[in-house]
Amino acid sequence: MEKRTQIGNITVELLLGDISEQEVDAIVNAANRRLAGGGGVDGAIHRLGGPAIMAETRQKYPNGCPTGFAVATGAGNLAAKWVFHTVGPRYRDGLHGEEDALRACYQNCLRLAVEHGCQSIAFPAIATGAYGYPIDEAAIVALQAVRDFQSGENPCPQLVRFVLFSGDDFKVYARALEPEPRREYVGQAKPNTMSVCILADSSGSMAGIADDMSGSLNTLMAENRNLDAEVTVTYSTFSSNYQPQFAEKPIAEVPEFKIVPTNSTALLESAYTMIEEVDARFAALDAYPEKVLFVIVTDGMENASRPQYTRARLFSLIERQTKERNWVFLYFGANQDAIHEAASFGIDASRSMNYCADRHGLERNRERLSRKMEQVMCCQQSALGDVCFDDEDRKE
Numbered sequence: 001m002e003k004r005t006q007i008g009n010i011t012v013e014l015l016l017g018d019i020s021e022q023e024v025d026a027i028v029n030a031a032n033r034r035l036a037g038g039g040g041v042d043g044a045i046h047r048l049g050g051p052a053i054m055a056e057t058r059q060k061y062p063n064g065c066p067t068g069f070a071v072a073t074g075a076g077n078l079a080a081k082w083v084f085h086t087v088g089p090r091y092r093d094g095l096h097g098e099e100d101a102l103r104a105c106y107q108n109c110l111r112l113a114v115e116h117g118c119q120s121i122a123f124p125a126i127a128t129g130a131y132g133y134p135i136d137e138a139a140i141v142a143l144q145a146v147r148d149f150q151s152g153e154n155p156c157p158q159l160v161r162f163v164l165f166s167g168d169d170f171k172v173y174a175r176a177l178e179p180e181p182r183r184e185y186v187g188q189a190k191p192n193t194m195s196v197c198i199l200a201d202s203s204g205s206m207a208g209i210a211d212d213m214s215g216s217l218n219t220l221m222a223e224n225r226n227l228d229a230e231v232t233v234t235y236s237t238f239s240s241n242y243q244p245q246f247a248e249k250p251i252a253e254v255p256e257f258k259i260v261p262t263n264s265t266a267l268l269e270s271a272y273t274m275i276e277e278v279d280a281r282f283a284a285l286d287a288y289p290e291k292v293l294f295v296i297v298t299d300g301m302e303n304a305s306r307p308q309y310t311r312a313r314l315f316s317l318i319e320r321q322t323k324e325r326n327w328v329f330l331y332f333g334a335n336q337d338a339i340h341e342a343a344s345f346g347i348d349a350s351r352s353m354n355y356c357a358d359r360h361g362l363e364r365n366r367e368r369l370s371r372k373m374e375q376v377m378c379c380q381q382s383a384l385g386d387v388c389f390d391d392e393d394r395k396e
């Protein structure tokens, strides 16, 4: 079983086989923090590679290697020239930094490949065996790491091979290699129209500010009723799950915004679901809104999405909508580093904003949103990419 595709300058191959037998410049070992050897990939590499690899590992890295990092040794009797030993995360529930750690494994191995002048590198499905990382999520992280690496203008190995140990794992990677399917739109963009999509946090942490938040959204609608354009509004909330409230209402007819705080924060899942829902709706219209302003407001950290809704997956989707559909995403985050958080799922720093979770903070958000609505509506389609928070917006 084999599959090959091109990601930028890199040829990406999927292969059913044994990692230790690969004839490439570097193979990656799924090691542990002590670099002490083990079963699975680790066992296969040391068995076939012979004792020289462990001897070099002990000598050069007596303190082992932290999770997410990678170190290099020679490859003993293997066909490869190098072994990069990386330590994947032990999977608990996906909420303990597992995704960041796994991404770092791939990034650090790709960096080592560049440093060692490797033209080709083979990865196993790091962390998906003894460490229990779900293979479908791991596949998305692995492939996204390659995409990110090559788009960062790094010099790259020409060939990245993923060596999968079972037909099922191969199929999972093959599916993940397909791009987020791009929906074909049947209709045309209708001039002078804008869809404002608002996804608001209604988790328990909103309890103190829910009324101020819904009040500020109601005011926002009232003060933009007379924009010189056809504006429609879609509104959803989220706590432990996604809750659509209303869709594509003309701005003059929107019902009152309400927020009933409860439970946790399934941000990734809700954002993903709402984007897909809106996109599917527009794809079927004869005339879809020319401009889309998609606003996410939250005051807590993601802690409840189902595991298939990874940051990497939301990242791909937001990137696609931003680049291919010209949607403008804005992110407002309180009680967190909003810039870092939004960047992790594909919203640029220039479009994310920290705000203070009190009445004044929400008022400021209303003013900022009002300005952005006007700006999006007034600017040329080709200039939508330049819409971002400016100095005036960044004032407290």
Ligand code: APR
Residues within 6 Å of the ligand: 017, 018, 019, 020, 030, 031, 032, 036, 037, 038, 039, 040, 041, 042, 043, 044, 088, 124, 125, 126, 127, 128, 129, 130, 131, 132, 133, 163, 164, 165, 166, 169
């Ligand atoms: N070639 C390719 N893939 C393999 C091979 C092999 N020879 N052997 C196992 N795999 C697959 C597994 O099916 C799994 O999908 O590699 C993936 C990673 O599994 P593990 O080797 O268990 O690695 P990981 O989950 O990262 O656990 C690391 O296991 O062996 C110990 O010392 C290692 O403590 C560390 C832990």
